[in-house]
Amino acid sequence: MSDSIKYLLDEARLPRSWYNIVADLPTPPPPFLNPETQKPVVTDDLIDLFPETVIEQEFATERDIEIPGPVRDIYRQWRPSPLHRARRLEKVLDTPAKIYFKYEGVSPTGSHKPNTSVAQAFYHKEGGVKRLATETGAGQWGSSAAFAGSLFGLEVDIYMIRASYEQKPYRRALMETYGARCVPSPSNETVVGRGMLAKKADHRGSLGLAMSEAVEVARRRDDTGYALGSVMNHVVLHQTVVGVEALAQMEMAGDYPDIVIGCTGGGANFAGIAFPFIGEELRGGRKTRIIGVEPAACPSLSRGKFAYDYGDAGHLLPLMKMHTLGSNFQPPGFHSAGLRYHGMAPLVSHVMDLGLMEARSYHQSKIFEAGILFARTEGILPAPEANHAIRGAIDEALRCRTEGRSEVILFNLCGHGHFDMHAYIDHAEGKLRDIDYDEGELAKSLATLPMEQVAAA
């Protein structure tokens, strides 16, 4: 293995450090702003929510950030995660391209999310809290937070979008098995939740609202910290363990990707695999095409505005400059709950703005076709979110066939779909609809972006 890569790994080929792309970017990302004062956020603004080390990571500018020993010890249970070549998929596509995928479904909860939940739980425990408050949509993040909390002896309170709470009993059961408490959101436990219920007693919930409930609880209680599954810089940082491993594994395979692909919800799994490759390029190494794939029903990177927006419905989190559809945007129903967030990680948004990546979107019938072909050739049944990345990879492989090019494609298979069989059943029964978002609703939502109003006033 080349020295430049070898130094990244320990004797078990586990990364020693996470990779912070801020160190290599030509310009720093725009600062977070305090939602009340609209001044750049300082440590004090976040101290009620996060332990100091996490806040340091949020603002960090150094390239390599050491993974603590106790976190690496837990990672070792499933990391390094496998890198596979999808030879049977290549064969049915009859493509000269090589398709590699990094499989994050081997984690205890079946997705990439424990890469950060374990780190966050470790830092919160070290910081002295007894409890974590967090939100979850489909339950992938909630089960990963519950798992991590159980390892470090932290109680975990999870505000789960009410619609999912009712529709996804198995994810809820998993969280409760790990010992977490699951509360349907909006709930009566918070000012934000009670306010929503007063307006609409049968409110179905949204991710932004569940986030506000968890943030409110963490702010109010000294013994409680806040954890989140995507979007913020420290979460993106923890996910880079995926890409650092992939750099080394691609070298072992004797290849280097021409294209790296990930699905984008809040942006964390995508950034996790892509940022270390973008870093190679920024430091003068090989150039890689980087593609983020999102649902056509919630296309923040392709159709959103790059502007300051609220991260949560209650406006408690910092204002972040990101590709956003507006915090009031309600996407139509589709089967990839992990990709329903209105915004995009500020670091991913900045990378997009710098022209270092591209984005594309697909309707759900197209991505399920891709996921089913993948299951039938490679045997792994992907999470609906991951099907977006697979669709992107297949389309690039088909382009390579047309153009007669043998490019190397790498995508992140960020989770398995064993808890998402209802979506596959709906697909099999022909019940999936390709619903477009409403252009008028999007325009209305974008018209309420906070800083745009300040600028206009």
Ligand SMILES: *Cc1c(COP(=O)(O)O)cnc(C)c1O
């Ligand atoms: C949460 C989740 C996503 C979306 O989140 P990102 O922050 O964009 O990674 C995608 N896939 C799976 C399997 C998830 O659990």
